[in-house]
Amino acid sequence: MLRRYVRALLAIVMLASAILVGTAVTAGSAHAAGCYSWGRTLSQGASGEDVRQLQIRIAGYPGYGAVLATDGQFGPATKSAVVRFQQAYGLTADGIAGPQTFAKIGALQDTDCTPIHFTFGEMNRCNTTWAGGAVSAATARDNALRLMWKLEALRHALGDQPLNTSSGFRSASCNSAVGGAANSNHMYGRAVDLIGSPSYCRIVQEARYHGFNEILGPGYPGHSTHAHLGDQSSRYWSASSCGI
Incomplete structure (x- = not known):
């Protein structure tokens, strides 16, 4: 009788644990499931839309x-x-995007x-339609979405300080x-200005590691009060007061 009671109690405990674990997994993956989720592990040689979606986020x-090109081809650069993304978040840094990597992306x-x-x-902050640009x-x-993921990486590298x-x-x-330039990257949705802290020099110096081809800051005309980061086809960095 006592043995049956113990077994029944253990079954209840195990069931409750499974429910809690299932709830935790669901909560942890809710962000990813609402936007995009990956159905396979990705490694070098893979191609497809799921690779492109991964590239946007890393x-x-x-x-x-x-x-990093967002071309849907998982090559050496991807x-x-x-690997760098995995290292940044303390994951196994094997360059293979699997459950751990996707779970972390989902949490972000x-x-x-x-x-x-x-x-x-x-x-x-210009309008709600994203219309009227170049x-x-x-x-x-x-x-703008691609730019935000680069900003997320920059924010993390700066000690998770708000930008x-x-x-x-x-x-x-x-x-x-x-008074923006006639060919400003802002009109393409591929530029952002940052104010406040961290210091502008610290921002532009760190930004060199996070995929920004356009970096302007203190020392560049009109940029003493903000850091400007953007995407474009060729590199243009200028912030002489920051050694760039």
Whole structure:
């Protein structure tokens, strides 16, 4: 009788534990499930939309002066970026994107695909439609999403200190109103200005490791009061007061 009672009690405990574990897994993966989730482990040689989605989220880990292509091809550069992402978050750094890596991405991701510390709203204070820039609204929004994932990597590298954005996407009229350059990357959704802390020099110096081809800061005309980070086809870094 006592033996049957113990067995029944153990079964109840095990069932309760399984429910709790299931709840924890569901909660941990909720962010990822709401936006994008991966159905297979990805390693060098893989290709497809799931690789491209991975590349967007690890684009902030290409290494010094590099930019990771989001082409859906898992080559050596993508493997290296996966390794750096894994190292940054204390995961097994094998360059293979599997359950651990995807779980961490899920924990960093909101249901609209943005990283948890940045929003579409703060990347577009100009209008709510993303229209009126140099590219279509959809392209501008997509460019801003890629930029946010690079900012998430930069934020983490700076000790998880909050980064304060002051200007992201601009329509042509918004850009003109603030005196922006005629060909400003802001009009493409691929530039952001940061204010406040950390120091601008610290921001632009660290940004060199996180996939930004355009970096402007103190020492560059008109940039003593903010750090400007952007994406473009060729590199242009200038912040002479910061040694760049």
